[in-house]
Amino acid sequence: MTDLVSDPTTSADAGRSNRPPRWPLPNRFRPGRASTPPRSRPGAGRIRFASAVVAVYVLAAVFGPRLVQYDPVATSTTDRLLPPGSRLSDGSLAVFGTDDVGRDLLAQIMQGARISIAVGVATLVLAGLIGITIGVLPGYFGGWLDGALMRLADIQLTFPSILLAIFIAALLGPSVVNVVIVLAISNWVTFARVTRAQVLTTKGRDFVDATRTLGARTWHLLRRCILPACTAPILVVATVEIGSVILAEASLSFLGLGTPTSTPSWGITISNGRNYLSDAWWISTIPGIALAVLVVSFGILGDALRDRFDPKLKNL
Amino acid sequence: MSASASERDRAVTASPLLSVRDLHTTFPVRSRLLRRTVAHVQAVSGVSFDLYPGETLGLVGESGSGKSTVARTILGLEKATAGTVTFDGRDLTSLSASEMRPVRRDVQMIFQDPYSSLNPRRTVEEIVREAWEIHPGVVPKSRWKDEARELLERVGLNPDHADRYPHQFSGGQRQRIGIARALALHPKLIICDEAVSALDVSIQAQVLNLLQDLQRDLGLTYLFIAHDLSVVRHVSTRVAVMYLGKIVEMAGRREIFEQPTHPYTQALLSAVPVPRPWDAPRRAEIVVAGDIPSPANPPSGCRFRTRCWKAQPRCADDEPALQPRLGLHPSACHFAEPLQTADTAPM
């Protein structure tokens, strides 16, 4: 993650790092303007901290389920509702305790992380593909299609996205794939708007005209000039959005409209623990904390990347 | 006088490389809400000129004169509303995008802003060789690296810096990269749109000399668009002065600078700051009043009349044609006349 935040700015003629800037250089970073030198890299500490937290989750999601076995249908009545730190009947330690049918909560949370992150990434890829396509093509060509799609986006934005998701999820029924589809439909708009705005500013820049005068075809222009300029803001949007997607997935699952009960996503675990809040607080609380920490970390990371790459996106 | 006469003789014998006839470019002004066209901005309205091989035509004017739109229309970056642009015998305004592609090889442009005209994400070599990717067959792929290095050397850059990115160069060096890109396809005509106006004076002279060397060595033809008359006088063989979408005066460079007959040209020349005014020959002190009118609603008749001290009722009704006057060069003024001396000039 940290590689993507390599320094976009190089001051004056000095510090000639030989790598491409990741972002069209704003005025104040142009070389030879000694009167307005760049400030120090914004948000380096926040980026490092948040990426470390996210990395722990990713590692847990990838390797955790291999280390701690989890069986969704296994029940063990003797191990029901054990508090964190208890010994199980088979002698192993339940760090986070067990749930109402005696399943280990740590194993469940790590399995849940796998689902949450997988759903989050898959949703972003799908929403990104839809959004970028809708943002680039009409944004570049303009015309009535551009107007129509942007009005559609405006209309969708006036809808609370979770309400829309609940509506579609109720139609499609619970499954992991359906959750991805539902969330992608309610999240493409942000990608489309950011991409379109970036396409419009880039389109007017001289180097695009210069490439046109060389005789470049549209595809060449999009691939070489327009899309590379969009990567940085799209990455920022993706980071900001992934937290809300994961949260939305948990909400849907909590409501019974998300992943099926056999897949232990965080929302389902939290929902299961709801009835035991008074005598087994940990079943809902620990996955809740896991969810909150991940979402907040993505939020911090997204904010920091946005400050670094494009302060203009502030009211995203 | 003799110099400009011989310039004209040569011009008659050769056939023009580029011939622009009665070119019009208008932009619609749309209302915000319904996107209806509510007005037209006449950026270029009826411009005609010829450009002969090997010469430099300076196109001078202030902002709003439409000089950059002329360039963009020739290159097909804007669509002409009327008129023809004939290059090497073909009318470019009637060509489709794919028919235009081979013509692109012959007509290239150097942009004003050395910062925004280079793709910040590509190395200098990638920028220079992009033209060869678009036009396969000009330079074989195996030669790309060497050719790019040669081009960089040609424009005075260190070829070892080919793998650097534009932001690692100064403004003057970046403008040289832009020149190298324009040269990559071995064009016949290069349009320089304010190519040196963003540069510091000391660097501007370097780039002007480079452009002159390239013209001499490669036989290039330039359409040199600028607002700085000192620079235009330095590089041009002929000069056309534009005001509000029209050419008001056109002549060989000596004639237009020494015997301007259009009041606007005279005012423009009088306003040029010279570094050592105490040593300069006394020039007429003309300060024109007011600002250039909006091209969405130009004055009737002569477009300069609202700021002209010679304006008569006739100027509002009868648009003066751009035609040779007083046995001199073409000038679009009913009362065209060279300034006699500084003392008789109007204040």
Next chain:
Amino acid sequence: MTGPTPHTQAHERSAGAPLRAAGAPLLSVHDLRVEFGTRAGIIRAVDGVSFDVRPGETLAILGESGSGKSVTSQAIMGIVPKPAGRVTGGQIRYRGADLLSRPPGEVRKLRGTEISMVFQDPLSSLNPVFRIGYQIGEMFRRHRGYSRRDARDAAVELMERVGIPAARERVDDFPHQFSGGMRQRIMIAIALALDPALLIADEPTTALDVTVQAQIMRLLARLQREEGMSMILITHDLGVVADVADRVLMMYAGRVVETGDIREVYDHSAHPYTNGLMASIPDLDHPSDRLTPISGSPPNLLDLPSGCSFRPRCPHARQLCADDDPGLYHVGQRPVSHLAACHFAEEVTADVRERI
């Protein structure tokens, strides 16, 4: 404040050279230093600059991008961009009082009333949502306690004085309804509202067309004559100020390389940079086939050469220039002040004589 300053050096090196006699300076900048912190290192944007502005005088500060000319004016106005930039040394004395050591409130008041400034881009300096009359009148309301009606009348009067036609009808227009030249006149009107003793104009005509540029320069010259104020004109264009300025200060890489009466400096330039700039400009009246540019690239402020900063681009450079940083010292025999920071000033002047 350590080490000899350019001015004291000047006196040491040319004891007895007559300085033009004049009254006490209005503004006296002494050994000013401004630094900018960047990730790549510290930039000395202004490095030991000293000059005086006398009452009623027009001083032109000339230089290319990165020369420190604008930062100098920002330091005088107390608007050096923070936190990257800071004034690290020197004095800015206005009527004898050092602006850098006075309490900020007092200095701010002075800068609003006695010293005012006109910027390059009039559109971004005007507030787009307020009417022009209101913005001009604000100075009178805030500092003079005028009523709204009086302030509006005063605004109309000022607009007429800076040559805005139909001032009374246009006083309620918004900034975007004016052309660039008219907006610059409005900025000048605001700057003149409180009868400042010193007007600083930073590239006031760079964004304007040639004919409008001539109008604005004439306006500034006329106002300066009428008001008897002092003016600092900051520009990169040697020609623009030639008719207006009394003296020039030529800057390169944060330092003053040459200063003196404008005709003296332009006609007998004693620094190779000044000389090179003059040769770089195409001459409208005596066109030549080829220009003589200054070779090389603009200075990299993060990595300036030892000794004289101009050395790598200088045709006169020798070993001495790398070893010893030339201070400003008097050149020429004429009884006018003319200082240059070059070891081979005599040689340069001789070259110039040949060129002309």
